[in-house]
Amino acid sequence: MKKKLLLLIPLLVFFVLAGFFVAGLGLNPREIPSPLIGKPAPAFLLPDLNAPEKMVTEKDFLGQVWLLNVWASWCVSCKTEHPSLAELARTNEVSIVGMLYRDKPENGSEWLRQHGDPYTASIADANGSVGIDFGVIGTPETFLIDKQGIIRYKQTGPINEEVLNKKIIPMIKELKQQ
């Protein structure tokens, strides 16, 4: 009898997994409506990645339209996104602030050195605490913040050509005129 019960274990394990999958289908890891849209960006005080003694806060960017890009050197999709960010940086349309998320600053600097640095400013959120305030669920994530410091748009997952040209750039132009 005991042995028969043992043979049921694989089936039970599968049922548990299947339960999670059913739940997982209802969740969409790509499109999570951020409750932060239309609200002020959470306050932060983080060290500058390139000059750790210097502290950067969200107030430093008041009066300009800026992007906050959350990334990490261990994140594969960030690499996918990198050319689009570099292209956006070349247009000089907007300040891009890179927030290194749950990563060692030296890994981040090394990564930027290797792949090119598209950021106007870089900050390091080594333990991910600011990421939590921003509701970061994975990297990369990008927040578009207006002159008053209000979050206007959030991109979960890599920015590609299409998102850039159809959403982000038009929004930047519009926000700059306000």
Next chain:
Amino acid sequence: MIPEIGQFALVLAALLMVVQGTLPLVGASKGISAWMTLSRRTAQGAFFFLALALGCLIYSFIVNDFSVLNVANNSNTKLPVIYRIAASWGSHEGSILMWVFMLGLWSCAVSIFSKHLPEEMTARVLGVMGLVTTGLLFFLLLTSNPFDRIFPVPLEGRDLNPLLQDIGMILHPPMLYMGYVGFSVAFAFAIAALLGGRLDATWARWSRPWTTLAWCFLTVGILIGSWWAYYELGWGGWWFWDPVENASLMPWLVGTALIHSLAVTEKRGTFKVWTVLLAICTFSLSLLGTFLVRSGVLTSVHAFATDPQRGMFILTFLALVIGGSLALFAFRAPKVGTAGTFKIISRESALLANNVLLTVACGTVLLGTLYPLFLDALKLGKISVGPPYFEAVFVPLMAPLVFLMGVGAVARWKESTLPDLWARLRWAAVITLVAAVALPFILGRTSPTSVALLALGFAMAFWIVTASLAGFFDRVKHVEGGFREKLARQPRSFWGMFAAHIGVAVFIIGVTVVKGFEAERDVRMMPGDTVSVGGYTFRFESIEDRSGPNYHATRGTFELSKDGKAIRKLYPEKRVYFAHGMPMTEAAIDSGFFGDRYVSLGEPINDGKQSWSARVYHKPFVTWIWYGSLLMTLGGLLAISDRRYRVSARRETAKPSLSPLEPAKLEKA
């Protein structure tokens, strides 16, 4: 017209599969011979229609028929023909069609090469495969029709994702799918055995070549994928623990356990319940991999076609196939029973322990892959799990696995003793220990962590090689005749095991050396500049523009030299594809037996002097990672070609009543 023929062929194939999934199974349980024989015809007929459907899709791609949605989304008139063909399986719909086509191919192969099997067994195996194919064909027809039309017809297609425009795209998916799908044969054999209540050494001998072949395809598929990521993604890594990579690694790990478990079932008549469970799990993980990639429950760089609707369909299908077979397992496995006993120190124990380790390793990968989903579903927040987790849990499991690999190769079946094992393995142990301690220092490493990692890697590799050699000399000792004759007397299955195990050692050396000694430099260069890394010098000679069929490229010319002697020119490129406007880096690699020299162009630097950022790598022994995987595949192929499968096939045709276990065979191997 052609797409409609393709669609119609899919419908016909689906109807044939409905027949194949029902009548032969009923026939086998009621003993209706005519219904059982039907299975061969339906399998071959369905394969014809599936091949026709795939042919129609490929044709639509070749002639740029943009009225087909799938073609319009994934191809372009400027795309070279070879990539138009590869684009046929580049999309979600196309890749599922490819999956089903492969399933049809394997069923057809089973129907042809199963003449020596009892009719009832063939009917059940093909019946089970028919059920699986039916499910996937309905998935294809109802949710992901590759032949859907669009109107108005676009003038130009959107082009294939530039990342996929590569030789890797032509080879990687077909190989990987052949592996995934091939495990359906092992699965069908296991289910047939549970249904028929027949599970013995002969059963294991039938399913072994099929399973090993599927494993070989999967190994090659993963290898090509890894090599592709290495040179195409342009950042020099070869494994990223991405969910989709994990999805292919999991069936490989359990499939590896399965081929070893099958060996024990064939030779010793034991481990039966294990073998059946592993067969079910291996195919289930293949299906799960498809589900994870296609449903969108996990995000990954690979998941370019995701849709929850489709996810629900696959999930229901998974629940029926996996849930159904595990339920069958739970109720029928006790009837199979266990036979044969063995002592704690024996080859069986070593193999059993390794099966457990491989399964646990697969479990940790599964956990790491699904953990973000679990937390999310339990409303505990969202996280992502990265390489540090996988490296921390995976490597410690591999060390005992490798240790037991060496022991298993020399231990006796049924019962061994520790003094006996020590006598056979002491030289292996001594050489391993000396090599592991000495090599890191000889190679000039002194920092403790670096030495420890290198020592661990070298110890594992040397242990496999020396223990395999010890096992080899042990075997030939008792064979009479000269050394040549001794070698010739060994069966191919032995050489297969030997090659595959050495392959693991070669793989480990590759990983260890590349981790320990890779060097890279990131520099700003203008024409005329040189940069040195790992003893090699790269000279940036010039930069020019070049046009490809569907892209524009900036191509750099680098001269690679060592000690002042020029070796060759390298041409890294930066490409911009017209249709996507997406810049792509094409690294240039000088690949040699002892490693690669790798250069990729970064971005132009605006200083008026044609300066570029460039990255150069020296990756010693990285190629051994792939050589090792190739050796493992070669080992699998050698094992399949072993005489006894052909001999037994012939004998069983002559004498349909089967003896369960022939003692003479037990000793051989």
